[in-house]
Amino acid sequence: MTDYGHDLLFGTFITPTAQPVHQAVELAVVADRAGLDLATFQDHPYLPRFHDTWTLISYAAARTEKIRLSGNVLSLPLRPPAVLARSHASLDRLTGGRIELGLGAGAFWDGIEAMGARRLTPGQSVAALGEAIKVIRAVWDDGRPGPVNVQGTYYQADGLKRGPAPAHDMSIWVGAYKPKMLRLIGRAADGVLPSLSYLSNGPADYADINKHIDDSAAENGRDPAAVRRLLNINGQFSSFGTSFLNGPAEQWAEDLAGLALEHGISAFILASDDPSAIEEFAAEVAPAVRELVAAERAG
Structure with a gap:
């Protein structure tokens, strides 16, 4: 069993649909009022049926009060x-510390290239992401003297003034599945954010994700617990349990508590655009998971 001891977070993974125009924002408001910790949004700038995700996050931030917001992933x-x-x-400063940075190396390259960006190979995209994280952290580090100077193959910053720093210690969560990207997370990022639906063997694949991250973190002098393990989840609420995350809220709580204690996953982000499912997840599942995990940790 692997438990990194992180506080548990619960959130929602919202489709940034452009029609109806306010649907995605209203779902963030539902999540905020329900007491969830996170509202996250997909980012596919090349799809006209979606809002621009950063514009959406900014608008949703003004409509919400307590919930944290992030791309999933930009x-x-x-x-x-x-x-x-x-x-x-x-x-982050305008919202009093409610923004996190979810980042992806790029996946749908036909659409990305159609918008004018350079197509990269998988290896190049990992290297580019590593350079980007260096630039981002250097810009945020406004207490260090001198400008930002990063001379990478894909990203350069030559004499860039530092700052502003975020209002809180902002996390960089990276969407990743494969070893090279996971090793990058282990040495440079604050969290890994895969989707359950993309794991070919389901939750069991998280053992390999953890191993790559933990080994890389240790090799680079980091505590593996410095990297939060997140997971986008999907399932069905129903009266009778039939399979993993398909059943009543009590079963969902047991399923997710098992993931927290066995694989160290500490943030569960529900992929749903159904307001009633979001509310049930917040009211029934999240508190029960917290109770189960707290009892096991205490014992």
């Missing part, structure tokens, strides 16, 4: 790292 090839650093810091 497409790095279409969002320059220095701009990401400044925009996230600015919105």
Whole structure:
């Protein structure tokens, strides 16, 4: 069993649908009022049926009060790292520390290239993400003297002024599945954010995710517990349990508590655009998972 001891977070993974125009924002408001910790949004700038995700996050931040907001995950090839650093810091300061940075190396390259970005190989995209994280952290580090100077193959910052820093210690959560990206997370990022639906063997695949991250963290002098383990989840609420995350709230709580205690997953983000499912997740599942995990940790 693996438990990194993190506090548990619960959130929702919202489709940034452009029609109806306010649907995604209203779902963030539902999640906020229900007491969830996170509202996150997909980012596919090349799809006209979706809002621009960063614009949506900014608007949703003004409509909500307590919930934290993040991309899930932002497409790095279409969002320059220095701009990401400044925009996230600015919105974090304006919201009193409610913004996190979810970042992806890019996946749908036909659409990315159609918007004018360079197509990268998988290895190049990992290297580019590593350079981007260096730029972002350097911009945020406004207490260090001198400008930002990062001379990478894909991203350069030559004499860039530092700051502003975010209002809180903002996390960089990276969407990843494969070993090279996971090793990058182990040495440079604050969290891994895969989707359950993309894990070919289901939750069992998280053991390999953890091993790559933990080994890399240790090799680079980091505590593996410095990296939060997140998971986008999907399932069905029903009266009778039939399978994993398909049943009543009590079963969901047991399923998720098992993931927290066995694989160290500490943030569960429900992929749903159903307000009633979001409310049930917040009211029935989240408190029960917290209770189960707290009891096991105490014991």
